[in-house]
Amino acid sequence: MNTRRLVVSCALLVAGLLLAGSTLAAPPPRHARPLPPVFSLKNWRVVDLTQPLRLDMPIWPGDPAFEIEPWASYATDGYFINRISIGEHSGTHWGTPNTFIEGARSADQTPAKDLVAEAVVIEIRGTAAVDVDYRLTIDDVRAWEQEHGKIRPGSIVILFTGWQDKWDDPAQFLGLDENGVLHWPGFGADTVEFLVNERGIVGLGTDTHGADPGDDEEFGASFAMYAADGSILECLAGLDQLPPVGATLVIGGLPIEGGSGSPARVLAFLPPRPPHRPH
């Protein structure tokens, strides 16, 4: 850790000295000078956490079918667009508290600042491969914190189950059994209550189709998160490209009037210089 801090210190010192030197020595150039890289978001690393929207993608049983209807054509109209029809919670999507709580915050009532949050990624691929109905426990969270540091207020906690790799196989992704029960790992309701009350998190994320385990028809984890005015991201992709801490999420959810959320482009940003990691 000290070595890394020294490296960062030296980099800052060198940057400061170089900038000071050029300020004293060089005439001002005529046009826009480049900023230090960290000041343009274009220099940050962007990770796409969004699954492709395809006609044959997994759909929650009973939800609207995804339709792509060609509407204007090159031949007839000189240009091409589709009409799309989709459920608000299909594809990689973003859910708002009114999904479960009548009168609670809707998609269009969510300010832009709440679409930006630091990501915490808890990976359970090994456990989930053995127990598809696994529920993340408070002890799991504490074990993660031993390694990566205490979860900061304002974080969105993402469960990385490995389900993102099943997107092209809807039967595997949904895990529907002969009794009509869905199967995928999720958050325990008490774990979400702990994360809300003791850590001040503002959202959940997962690469499965629900923050609750597939076989949990009480939706306890979702209720706990929505009751705290949080947001929930589901069907995420690309989680293997995120560090446990240090990425910031940008949730490209649509401001549908009265909507329960929407299909969303979800991106994660990592600064040009890796952030300092706690023990």
Next chain:
Amino acid sequence: MNTRRLVVSCALLVAGLLLAGSTLAAPPPRHARPLPPVFSLKNWRVVDLTQPLRLDMPIWPGDPAFEIEPWASYATDGYFINRISIGEHSGTHWGTPNTFIEGARSADQTPAKDLVAEAVVIEIRGTAAVDVDYRLTIDDVRAWEQEHGKIRPGSIVILFTGWQDKWDDPAQFLGLDENGVLHWPGFGADTVEFLVNERGIVGLGTDTHGADPGDDEEFGASFAMYAADGSILECLAGLDQLPPVGATLVIGGLPIEGGSGSPARVLAFLPPRPPHRPH
């Protein structure tokens, strides 16, 4: 300008010295230490450039109607979601080159890095209020550059016409006249060719319903941008909150398979410390 650079230099030097000092003197704290503010995107200012998606919003004549159909209900299902139906170029939206050029890049073929670009904002509200059919000229661009500096490669150039304030009045927003002709200001086709060939821009944006002036049925500006593999943002909002340069756009467009773009959440980010401005 030199004063500002000296201030930045000193800040970097002080930050480096402080970090070096703490590295040598202090024991590592137990949990996550705060990062310098610039390293968490959560500390950046975010501006929402997205109009609300409402049933009565302006729709391009002939495009699909926007529908919000309640699908699941609290009473019957225990939760609430809608089915939505919408044209890919309705609401604040993002267009990809296959809109006009068959076989060109589609929504799902756009990598995440191309959803992030520096914004240049050219404001013409006064001119547009007098001439609703105004076309931005190359001379307008050169005059803007005299004041704000040369447009950098990789920028998205946004035309701020003031039309964002007409969103709640579709007749005013579309400007449809008795002959069925639309009216709003836009980019001249030669201006876009200049911006593409001489400045290396990667996209256009506007707060009207089209990058081309409403009465331009040749779509020359759009063709020029799409021919250069760029993207186009239309029906933007919040442009009054952006500086002429210094913001980075994040385009939350949906990766629809074969899509021509999509309704999109478009956000702009400004760093915690104002970026250096050119002469």
